[in-house]
Each structure stands twice: as structure tokens, then as C-alpha cells.
């Protein structure tokens with residue numbers, strides 16, 4: 313007996329019937345967790361089983377929690393049109409004229425999900441209705457599924473396809489799953505953020521969906537987090553404020569240029585896959601970094617905070633928005649060639665030993681045990697004692713140096729450009745960020761380091777790269793006092809800042825400071841302090857699933 317049969321035998325059957333599927337008689341069984349069907353007459357062909365639990369040649373099973381919908385259908389839309397079978401099909405459709413169709417999640421390659429249909433033919437209308445009713449009853453027990461969504465579309469993100477992607481690929485699936493959606497196509501930057509902050513009646517919704525890229529997602533996060541703090545009387549401008557986690561989950565339909573938040577939480581940037589994760593009501597907590605300049609709150613960050621290389625790439629790429637996603641590649645090459653480095657001081661509080669480190673090769677995957685043992689920033693029981701806080705003060709480390717890049721990745725930042733990301737072992741919801749320091753090095757060495765983001769080699773295995781898992785860090789750019797020019801052959805020094813030689817062969821006196829790129833937005837200040845807010849938000853995602861053996 314197969315394992316599947318054993319599982320089915322242990323589960324109480326809610327309904328079991330002999331029905332027809334694709335002109336073959338099948339035994340269909342519904343338990344609380346599984347819909348299972350097995351061919352009764354032997355067929356010469358082996359069925360191709362692609363749904364996750366299907367195991368035997370002639371049986372299929374779908375988890376109830378991965379059923380999208382069930383509905384009555386007029387015709388067998390998977391009809392077999394081969395001539396020899398046509399007659400049999402006609403006879404069968406006369407004997408079994410009542411059809412219901414189950415739409416369910418089918419896994420395809422590389423973490424992509426598709427919605428598949430299977431139709432069953434019944435002899436009587438009553439039986440057909442009974443099947444639809446019992447399946448719907450089971451679906452209604454899945455309380456984590458959203459029913460009403462608020463959708464924001466950025467029509468100008470990525471290749472400007474947001475509206476089309478939503479209307480053609482996502483809306484039909486939401487309709488099939490009986491999800492109602494109020495759609496707002498944004499008219500300007502910060503439209504979605506400000507609407508969420510003050511106007512939106514959030515009580516009406518079970519979640520917010522963002523159609524766009526990482527920048528658009530950042531808008532939604534800012535709107536939702538700010539609204540939640542306002543509603544709870546929390547002053548988010550204070551760096552030590554204890555932020556309240558957002559109750560509404562956020563779904564991302566990828567339609568941007570990098571889409572690393574979608575890619576890193578789902579495993580692919582595919583709109584249909586994301587829509588299905590929303591429909592089945594997945595939930596993935598995520599850390600959010602709060603960024604302050606002194607007492608002034610600047611922004612939140614979920615993916616990459618990058619100073620130096622990525623800050624310069626972003627600054628340059630903003631002038632090339634019309635190029636779409638390719639702007640990053642062009643600006644990337646340009647920034648690489650200018651080979652700037654920046655002096656400053658980084659101080660950080662490393663996580664306690666035993667909580668994993670960025671080079672341990674333990675990747676954050678669906679059901680990650682490291683993230684599961686963490687807690688939301690609100691959870692009192694995990695707060696630090698006074699002694700622990702005091703000893704924290706002694707644990708701060710400080711590094712002064714010349715850096716090509718300072719990156720804080722609070723998630724892997726995997727994206728199509730770099731499928732393993734900036735920090736392949738960073739966790740989505742562990743309350744930490746991976747601080748990557750790339751010191752001044754030759755162009756060739758930096759190129760080697762960049763290249764390792766695209767292959768299997770360890771990008772941290774260079775003498776000029778160090779990486780620390782931290783809960784909080786600070787950065788202070790180097791500010792040198794104005795020095796009188798004694799040697800007239802020297803180039804003039806910029807007031808207040810030290811010019812720096814950029815690399816071994818060329819010099820760049822143009823600027824002493826870079827900017828921080830914060831999830832694709834440029835920060836106004838270079839001196840910042842950053843704290844990770846553990847599990848402040850939740851996404852309609854489940855983390856990247858381990859690739860199953862077919």
C-alpha cells in the first residue's frame with residue numbers, strides 16, 4: 313500500500329464517491345485535509361502527477377489548504393477529443409451530466425505555482441451540489457484566507473506593466489477565489505503611503521496588496537507601520553520606541569525593477585505565484601529596520617541599506633528611470649568603473665553567540681527554525697534585562713576605515729540579478745541584519761567580489777570583506793577639519809570634508825560622502841543609526857520552499 317493510501321485511510325472521510333474524470337472512473341475522497349482521487353479502471357497510460365502530494369501512478373491528491381475554489385461547470389472543459397473516445401465521452405456525459413471543477417495550486421519549476429483545474433462528473437445534480445458544498449465548507453474553515461483586499465498599483469514601476477499584470481493575471485484568480493478587491497492605481501509617488509497613513513478604512517480589509525517593485529512595497533510598509541503606530545499612540549520618531557506590529561498582511565505582486573522582497577520571500581518573481589500565496593492566506597513575518605539620524609526618524613528598510621557602491625548606483629540610476637530595470641546595470645557598470653571609496657566609522661552590536669552567523673550557510677527557508685524561535689518586537693517576555701542591556705554597551709565594536717561599500721541586508725536580497733543575494737544566509741524574521749563591510753581594494757578584487765554574487769563561491773571569503781550579524785549599528789562619515797593648502801601643486805580640498813583617492817590608479821575629488829540607498833530610496837543623511845524591529849510586518853508568503861524531489 314502506498315504512503316498516500318495509508319494517510320488517506322487514517323483520515324476520517326467526509327465524502328467519498330465514484331465519479332468520472334476525463335472519461336475514466338475514479339474514486340474521489342475528501343478528508344479534512346486532503347482531496348484524493350484514484351482511477352478505478354486500469355488505464356494503459358500513467359497519469360502525470362504534478363501536484364505536491366501525488367505519489368502513485370493513478371492517484372492524485374491535493375491538500376485542502378491549497379484548493380483555490382470549487383464551482384459548478386457546464387461542460388467538461390478538459391474533454392478528450394480523440395475520435396475513438398468521442399463516442400464514449402458522449403455516452404458518459406449523458407450518464408454523468410453534472411460537473412464540478414476544483415481549482416488548486418500546482419507546483420512547477422523554480423518555486424513557481426500555477427492554478428490547475430480538475431473536473432469531476434456526477435450522475436446526479438444532488439451529488440454534484442453535495443461535493444461543492446462539502447468542499448466549500450472545508451474551505452470556509454480556513455480562517456487565514458483573505459476575503460477583502462486593498463490593492464495599490466504603481467503603473468510606472470519596472471517595465472510599466474503593473475496595471476496589465478494585475479488585470480490579466482491576478483484579478484481573474486482573485487475573482488475565482490471569491491476575493492473582493494478595491495483597487496487604487498496610484499497617481500504620484502507616496503499616494504499609496506499617504507492614503508494608508510490617514511484615509512484608508514483598514515477595518516474593511518484582510519490585507520493590502522502592492523503591485524510594483526521594492527520602492528512601492530516600501531511605500532506600503534511606511535503607510536501601514538505609521539498608521540499602526542498612530543492608532544496605538546506610539547511615537548515612531550523616537551529611536552527607542554517599541555513599535556507595534558501591523559495586523560494586516562501585505563501581498564506583493566512583482567512588477568518592479570529588482571523585486572528582491574518578493575523573490576526572497578517566495579523564491580520567484582512571478583505574479584501568478586504571488587497571487588496564489590495571497591489566496592491560500594500564507595503568512596511570513598518579516599523584520600523591518602528603523603533608520604534614524606540623531607533624533608530624526610528617516611525611513612524603514614526591509615531589504616538593502618547600502619552606502620558607497622549601492623548608494624552611488626541608485627543615485628546615478630534615478631536619472632535614468634526611463635531606461636526601466638536596465639538602469640541599474642548601466643549605473644552599476646559606471647559606478648564600478650569610478651571605483652570610489654568612502655571613509656567613516658561603523659559601530660555595531662553583534663548578536664549573541666549561538667544565534668547563527670552570516671557565513672554558517674544555514675539558509676532561511678519555509679518554516680525556518682531560527683525565525684520561528686524569534687518573537688515580535690512587542691513580545692514582553694523577550695525583553696532584555698537591565699544587566700543584559702548594560703553588558704550590551706560593552707559589546708559594541710567600532711571599525712574606522714575606507715570602504716567601497718557598507719551594506720546592511722536584513723534579508724538575503726536574492727533577486728534575478730543575484731539568485732543567492734547579498735547575504736545568502738540572512739534570515740527574514742530573526743531580528744537581525746547582516747552588516748557587510750567591503751574595504752578599499754583594487755578594481756579587480758572588487759569585481760571578483762561582485763562576480764561571486766552570481767555564482768556559488770562565497771562572496772565573503774576575501775581579505776577585504778567582513779560580515780557581522782547585528783541587531784543595531786551606526787555609521788558616521790569621516791569629517792576632516794579644513795586644512796590650509798601648503799603645497800600649491802595639490803588639488804584644492806573641499807571645505808569640511810577630506811577628498812579621497814579612489815583606488816590605486818585614479819583619484820576622485822568630487823565627493824567625500826556617498827548616500828545611503830534604503831530599499832531603493834536615497835536617504836538625506838549619511839550619519840545614521842539603524843535598529844532591527846523583529847517581525848514588525850507580515851507578508852502573504854511562506855518563505856522559500858525546499859525544492860521537492862519529483
Ligand SMILES: CCCCCCCCCCCCC/C=C/[C@@H](O)[C@H](COP(=O)(O)O)NC(=O)CCCCCCCCCCCCCCC
Nearest residue numbers: 525526527568569570571616640644648725730762831832
Ligand atoms: C559582475 C556582475 C555583478 C553582479 C552583482 C549583482 C549584485 C546584485 C545585488 C542586488 C541586491 C539588490 C537589493 C535590493 C535593492 C532594492 O531594494 C532596490 C530598489 O528596487 P526597485 O527598483 O525594484 O524598487 N534596488 C536596487 O538598489 C538595485 C541594485 C542593483 C545593483 C546592480 C549592480 C550591478 C553591478 C554591475 C557591475 C558590473 C561590473 C562590470 C565591469 C565590467
Ligand SMILES: Nc1ncnc2c1ncn2[C@@H]1O[C@H](COP(=O)(O)OP(=O)(O)O)[C@@H](O)[C@H]1O
Nearest residue numbers: 469470498499500501524525526527528568569
Ligand atoms: N503613480 C506614480 N507616479 C510616479 N511614481 C510613483 C507612482 N506610484 C508609485 N511611485 C513611486 O515609484 C517608485 C518606484 O516604484 P517601484 O514600483 O518600486 O518600481 P521600480 O522597481 O521600477 O523602482 C517608488 O518610489 C514609488 O514611490
Ligand SMILES: [Ca+2]
Nearest residue numbers: 722739740744
Ligand atoms: Ca533578518
